Amino acid sequence: xxxxxxFVTGGTGGIGTAIVKQLAQQGHRVATNYRNxxxxxxxxxxxxxxxxxxxxxxxxxxxxxxxxxxxxxxxAALGPIEVLVNNAGITRDSTFHRMNSDxxxxxxxxxxxxxxxxxxxxxxxxxxxxxxxxxxxxSINGLKGQxxxxxxxxxxxGMHGFTISLARENARNGITVNTISPGYIxxxxxxxxxxxxxxxxxADIPTGRLGTPExxxxxxxxxxxxxxxxxxxxxxDINGGHHMGW
Numbered sequence: 001x002x003x004x005x006x007f008v009t010g011g012t013g014g015i016g017t018a019i020v021k022q023l024a025q026q027g028h029r030v031a032t033n034y035r036n037x038x039x040x041x042x043x044x045x046x047x048x049x050x051x052x053x054x055x056x057x058x059x060x061x062x063x064x065x066x067x068x069x070x071x072x073x074x075x076a077a078l079g080p081i082e083v084l085v086n087n088a089g090i091t092r093d094s095t096f097h098r099m100n101s102d103x104x105x106x107x108x109x110x111x112x113x114x115x116x117x118x119x120x121x122x123x124x125x126x127x128x129x130x131x132x133x134x135x136x137x138x139s140i141n142g143l144k145g146q147x148x149x150x151x152x153x154x155x156x157x158g159m160h161g162f163t164i165s166l167a168r169e170n171a172r173n174g175i176t177v178n179t180i181s182p183g184y185i186x187x188x189x190x191x192x193x194x195x196x197x198x199x200x201x202x203a204d205i206p207t208g209r210l211g212t213p214e215x216x217x218x219x220x221x222x223x224x225x226x227x228x229x230x231x232x233x234x235x236x237d238i239n240g241g242h243h244m245g246w
Contacts, residue, residue, distance in 0.1 A: 002226055003027045004133075005078045007071070009061050009118055010088030011054070012043045014187030015137065018213030019085055022221045024052045028083065031055040031074040061088045061114035071121040080129065081122050083224045086115045086159070087137040091189075096150040104151045111155035115162050123170070132175035133224045136163050137216070138235070140183045144243045156181075160235055167233030176232040178223050183239025186210040206241035 011020045011032025024030045032054060034040030040056050047054050055077055059070035075081060089111045092103040115136060126132030141149055142156025160179045167177040184190055184201050190210065191198070202209060219238050222228060237243065 003029065004082040004224070005074070005080060006030045006083035006085065006224065007074050007081045007118075007122070008032045008085040008087055009114065011085075012040060013087075014189070015182065015185060015213045015216050016087050017043075017047075018217035019087060019137075019220050020047070020054055021050075021052055022214070022217035023083070023224065024054065026221055028224075029055070029078045031057060031078060033057050033059045033061065033070050033088075035060055061118055062109040064117045064120070067114070067117035068121045071118070075125075080125050082126070082129075082131060083133045083135075084119060084122050085135045085137065085220055085224075086118060088114050089137065089139075089155075091149070091152050093148045093152070095148050099151065107151040108155050108158075111152065112158045112162070115159060119166070123166075123175075126175050127170065127173045130174040132170070132173075133228075134163075134166065134175065134177040135220055135223050136160070136177075136179045137220075138179045138181045140181055140237070140239045140243050143181055143235075143237070143245065163235070164233045171232055174229070176223070176229060178231060178233070179235040180216060180219050180223070181235055181237050181239065182211060182216045183237075183242040184210050185213055185216060187213060204242060205239075209240065211238060211240055 006023045006028045008019050010016045020030050034056055044056050057070045057073045059066040092107050094103055136159040138159045139156040141153045145153045163177050163179045216238055219236050
């Protein structure tokens with residue numbers, strides 16, 4: 001397997017950390033972004049203690065200017081970005097009739113507009129080099145919807161529309177673009193849900209358990225690989241059979 005430069009947005013979270021580890025353990029040079037420097041430095045030190053060397057760069061994915069500056073910083077330090085994982089995401093849950101414009105815009109900006117902001121300064125270099133891997137981390141709720149998540153579901157569904165259009169435009173340039181839609185994963189956010197609610201979720205999952213961040217990271221590593229060059233414009237459901245489609 002070739003060693004590549006990979007940039008993972010939102011890499012210090014639960015799923016993001018697993019993706020960073022998996023790619024680094026495969027020999028890739030990995031970078032991620034942060035907004036809180038103190039937390040990021042502590043996270044970086046923890047990764048280093050585990051033998052994972054990660055380059056961190058300050059920047060907000062909702063800002064086109066920050067995104068461009070982050071890409072330049074990473075490429076100056078590690079080399080051209082060859083694998084991009086658009087993983088940054090937040091929730092601001094509310095039923096739609098009570099949702100305010102900040103809750104809507106915050107989620108759309110962080111989860112969907114960030115895909116444009118970060119991919120735009122990366123794509124031309126990939127096209128010139130005739131190789132690239134772009135992977136969006138969407139969600140099961142972008143496929144089936146979820147009560148109280150009109151903003152989140154809209155953003156996550158929009159990621160796949162972005163994927164299939166970008167895949168068509170860049171396939172002849174050796175660039176694949178795919179989406180992964182995780183189901184319910186045992187991250188801190190999900191584990192903070194009341195146990196009775198969590199048990200109801202698990203009861204509806206055919207495999208009878210929550211997924212792990214490492215299982216999502218494995219999917220990313222698969223799609224990022226050299227041998228995945230004929231997979232593009234696809235969505236990989238990793239949800240334990242919780243939602244099944246064609």
